[in-house]
Amino acid sequence: MLGLLIIACLVAMAALAEYIAPYDWRTQDVLNRFQAPSASHLLGTDELGRDIFSRILYGARFSLTIGLGAVALSFTLGTLLGVVAGFYRRIDGPLMRVVDVMLAFPGILLAIALVGSLGPGLASVIIAIGVTEIPGFARLNRSMVLSLREREFVVAARVVGAPDRSILGRHVLLNLVAPLLVFASLRISTAILVGATLSFLGLGIQPPIPEWGAMVSTARQYIATAPHTFVYPTLAIFVAVVGFNLLGDGLRDALDPTLRS
Numbered sequence: 001m002l003g004l005l006i007i008a009c010l011v012a013m014a015a016l017a018e019y020i021a022p023y024d025w026r027t028q029d030v031l032n033r034f035q036a037p038s039a040s041h042l043l044g045t046d047e048l049g050r051d052i053f054s055r056i057l058y059g060a061r062f063s064l065t066i067g068l069g070a071v072a073l074s075f076t077l078g079t080l081l082g083v084v085a086g087f088y089r090r091i092d093g094p095l096m097r098v099v100d101v102m103l104a105f106p107g108i109l110l111a112i113a114l115v116g117s118l119g120p121g122l123a124s125v126i127i128a129i130g131v132t133e134i135p136g137f138a139r140l141n142r143s144m145v146l147s148l149r150e151r152e153f154v155v156a157a158r159v160v161g162a163p164d165r166s167i168l169g170r171h172v173l174l175n176l177v178a179p180l181l182v183f184a185s186l187r188i189s190t191a192i193l194v195g196a197t198l199s200f201l202g203l204g205i206q207p208p209i210p211e212w213g214a215m216v217s218t219a220r221q222y223i224a225t226a227p228h229t230f231v232y233p234t235l236a237i238f239v240a241v242v243g244f245n246l247l248g249d250g251l252r253d254a255l256d257p258t259l260r261s
Helices: 002-015 052-087 089-103 107-118 122-148 152-159 164-200 212-222 228-255
Strands: none
Touching: 002 052, 002 228, 052 089, 052 122, 052 164, 052 212, 052 228, 089 122, 107 122, 107 164, 122 164, 152 164, 164 212, 164 228, 212 228
8 A cells, every 4th residue: 555655646646736746847047956955946956056846757758668667568579479489379379489588688788778779768767677577577477478378267258169369358368467566566576676777877868858767867976965866766666666666566365356354
């Protein structure tokens, strides 16, 4: 419930940023740059005098979009690959060898290579992270389908002549929903963190757009003189990652019948 509360607050902040933020994220006031947190600027100002609180509110839109968009892409393609590979054993080998090749590359290096070829930007980051997450979803789906296809209710459906699409829709996919929701919620936190890392390295969303990783990257050179410019965007990333991890743990406890007392 704490994770759900954190995520609900982040979503509300992102959706209502125009009404909550006291300043526009682009408004500069160089005469008041590096101002410490105060009543006029709750989290202080950055190197150009922009309000950090307002920029974090607007930055939530980009970070949440990266996390949700990347996982939605990997969820869709990974589920398709995993279900097909697990249900139709004739094409299991070729599909899984492709997945094995993708798994041979460290996720962050593969994301860097993809976003480097696609160019910086929100869409490129989502695609790059989404592609790196596909093998995890594919492997998970395949292992669960291999188990489900031998269960009694699936065998019974085959005996009565049910077509493959009916078996997949009514007996296989419905039993994949709970574990996939848990896995997806945990991977959202990873996607947010990887997206922030790409922006921190200068390969993701570019300044002056207030993505949290880009804000941290810009502020790192001012840690000694204005630590608040670095601390608050970093804290925003931390809170988002913890929120989705807590939600994933809670969903696992709620949806896994073996954990119920």
